[in-house]
Amino acid sequence: MESAQKNPAVEIRAVSKQFGRGAEQVKALDGVTLTIGDNEFFTLLGPSGCGKTTLLRMIAGFEQPDDGGIFLFGEDIKGLPPHKRPVNTVFQHYALFPHMTVAENVAFSLRMLGRAPGEIERTIGEMLALVKMEQFAARKPAQLSGGQQQRIALARALAPRPRVLLLDEPLSALDLKLRQAMRAELKAMRQRTGITFVFVTHDQEEALTMSDRIAVMSGGRVRQTGAPRDIYEKPCDSFVANFIGESNFLTVTVERLEQDAAWCRLDGALLQCSCAGEAAAGFDARVSIRPEQVSFSADGGGGPALSGVVENLSYLGTDTQLSVRLGDGQMLQARVQNAGRERPPPGPGQRIRLRVNPGAARLLAD
């Protein structure tokens, strides 16, 4: 299997797909190119209608691309029906077969593949142990809670040992506490099984906590691909910066360009920014600044500082968020931790000095 080592798990090459005809035509995917490595936890993240589910269904074989190619470990799988692809799916609504027991659900793929009865029995045991559901083997899906159905759906999809596991918003039907617990479990499951996971979600927190890499999609295109930290800290455009977490969007004037930094003027202060794309000195541009990268001090000690008047203050439990109007009229949100702070935060109407952490401002491409 030398070649399988070199080939990525999934390769999407310039895939396009349109739905509908005439005036109702919708471009679901528009020239998507992606490479998903072996053993990766890869997430397709985007708002509903961005094409992420269509792309997942294409890898599973339920949709065919109009254009482009899909490769699984280097092999062109375009045109192969779903039952001939060595990938399995965890469906959004689990799609457990209601007329079969848990054990029969898990065994279904193995029966279809014509595995020996002994091996099927052994695999059922292993899979149910993997998701800690051994004592539920004889139950029907309707007798299980949402979280338990979720585990069985996972066990069923893993039973034939697929080379790639596809997960279509599998946590969206669970309540918050369970969802958080399942995140950690899914991540651990990926490491234990060594199977490539392709995960679809619209929940940015889910994507950030679980993924090795994320592709942010919108309007049928991939906006940015990268590790969670890169996506969050170095968004390439305002869509990504806005969709993942919260951000301030401010207009600045580019003063000076260096190797991979730009010095920009914002309301009199000079900010060190990282660059997402081309920038030209002397022109106006947009920067994204995360609220938690802004710190404030009443007296404003040390370094180039901005100055503004507090307009609003929201208590968020762990943090306090300040809305500050800068001298040039632009609004800046700053978020400060409540823990370990001696003095109360400044109140509305108070003038404060603010600092942006060096390099934390991101000069956007659009």
Place this chain on the structure above:
Amino acid sequence: MRKPKPISAYPGFSQVTWLCMALLYAPILVVAVYSFNAIRSITTWGGFSLAWYAKAFANPHIQAATLNSLVVAVAASVAATVIATAAALALARGRGFRGRGGVFVLINLPLMIPEIVTAVAMLIFFLAIGFQLGLLTVVIAHTVFCVPFAYLPIAARLSGIETFYEDAAQDLYADRWRSFRFVLLPMMMPGIFAGLMLAFIISLDDFIITNMVTGPGTTTLPLAIYGMVRVGFSPEINAISTVMLLVSVFFVSLSYLVGRRRA
């Protein structure tokens, strides 16, 4: 806005209800009661007896008619259910095709056409093509008018089954046939069974069409009862009718119970 009164609060509600119930069910009750009469009268009570049941079961004419009725009902309901299942699958799961709405109307049209029209049309058709009248023509005719009765519960069931179950089956290495055989068909089964029961009862009970398309010497139970009534009443007819009633109630109840069962 005024809250509507519960219907039972209107004057005369219970009187009207009881009158309707009596008109509907009292005659049937009388028929059943007099089937146990000890004397040969359907109006004067002469004591309890099962003699008329014994006589009816021993009557070779009734035996033959019952056998014919069962053969026709089983054959026609099974054939109609197969056709109805295929039609429901094509309409609910097939890719959109032209004239889908028209097909739906055509399937259900026999429910609205007066039965006598269907009966005459079938008789003329069989005579025109030179098809010999007999048990086979009865089976064919029953199959035709049973299709919409079988179709309704099957289509209702199928429309409640999400397509992601078939997706899941195919994702788990079942080809189209096996995804149908092991996932969709078992999930449709309560609807199919309900449709089969309904078709069976509709066929068992039919008189007008049967009377028209049957051949000489071939009688079904409703035809036999009609023939006996023309000769003269006896509690034997009551006994046969009561048995048919019980069989009908049993199958319709079964159809209802199975049809509403969750998968």
